[in-house]
Amino acid sequence: MSLLPGRLLTSGAGAVLPVAPIEVDGHTMGSESLLRYLQIKVHHLIQEQPWDSIRVVGGYDRRAVISQYEKNGKLFNWERPTAEVRDRDLLVKAFPGTDYVRHYGLIIATYLAMTGRPADHITYQLPDPALCRTAVEQLNLGLDGELVIVGWALEHLAPAGAVWTRGSGYAWQRTTVHGRRVVYLGFRHSIWGDVAGRVVRRLAELGAGDVVYVGKVGALVPQIEPNTMLATGNESLVNDALVTWNDFFGDFASAQPGVHTGVHVTSPSILLENRDWLTKHAEYAFVDPEIGPMGMAARNAGIGFGYLHVISNNLARHYPADLSNERHRDVVRRRAVLIGRIRDIITNRLAAHLS
Incomplete structure (x- = not known):
């Protein structure tokens, strides 16, 4: 199943969907600023080493690996998606929300593409609406x-x-x-x-x-x-x-x-x-x-x-x-x-x- 760069599919919860990097040249931030923005968002395990697959899911899990790039000197809005290592695969856990899961998948795919690394192994899985409600x-x-x-x-x-x-x-x-x-x-x-x-x-x-x-x-x-x-x-x-x-x-x-x-x-x-x-x-x-x-x-x-x-x-x-x-x-x-x-x-x- 292919996905056009920058497109987000709207299939139902539970479906595992591929996500492709955006076309950087057309972005309003410009490539230099966009890369800086991505670098402070992407989990350190993704920046430091390659993975056979990376999947973004909805799940508020502070027991998983916490990103070294969290700005924990703040009182609020400093926690970022965590990661669970499964051999050579990485499960990235974002707070359950359709927009956030998709957004973070795009962040990862675009960061990898901009740093010259393969980005065709990134997927996301939309959280069940019941999970989203329960989290809130x-x-x-x-x-x-x-x-x-x-x-x-x-x-x-x-x-x-x-x-x-x-x-x-x-x-x-x-x-x-x-x-x-x-x-x-x-x-x-x-x-x-x-x-x-x-x-x-x-x-x-x-x-x-x-x-x-x-x-x-x-x-x-x-x-x-x-x-x-x-x-x-x-x-x-x-x-x-x-x-x-x-x-x-x-x-x-x-x-x-x-x-x-x-x-x-x-x-x-x-x-x-x-x-x-x-x-x-x-x-x-x-x-x-x-x-x-x-x-x-x-x-x-x-x-x-x-x-x-x-x-x-x-x-x-x-x-x-x-x-x-x-x-x-x-x-x-x-x-x-x-x-x-x-x-x-x-x-x-x-x-x-x-x-």
Whole structure:
């Protein structure tokens, strides 16, 4: 069974499917930045030695071999897929989610091709929907109408010095802001793509009143320099259909200086965002894998949802900062300023609700 470069098949759970590397020359990141991005994502066992076969599956297994490239100095979003050695074969275990399993398969295949190694032995196996649901159902905390803030930079958004209560793969803390009960919720593992939608659905089941997602998006508008502005909105293109949700921020966030608003595009993998993809979506403003599934889940559950993200990279024009050098000192400094702006906007939005 053959697979065209960069194409992801949509067969059902359990099928073992081959994955081929993308055409690097057409990718919006450019080959140099793309390779740097892949090098910090690919498990060290894959970078260090050849394997007869590599299969990516859905499975949250911290007992398997942990990658040496995990950024474990962070409180959240630092766990990466683990690996289980089976003689000359390698089983790579990603957190159960269709988008994440496919995405990581593309990462491995493209990395191997870019480093001059065979990539025709890479496969992925889509996780069963029941496994995906069960993995997210490990999230269990009592909620009663709270605003839940989930995502990135939470350690800088939550009250300083407060103790995080730890669960299975996640941690949270509760506070009150201008009379509204607020829960900050972070995950050690990635909640990529459809996983993020399941997280919102689970939060609604547990009693959340609103969910705000703080993270990073890519800009599709050439003039926006990375790490200088924030993004917000209440619409996303998901599988070529426009999804709209009840925006927690209303018009408040978009009216603030330094905040760009527009229609978002949901993309299941950064590896698929080539020049043809960009041309097709040039009329839109932002891209990431999570916002659309989260907004759709919130809409279906009847709760409010909003996002307020750092614009971290630009697909339409080359800038020095991109997804391959996020640990650079200047990038970190600029993002710290924007995180402060996110904190202020959320706080002021809650204060405005009282007036």
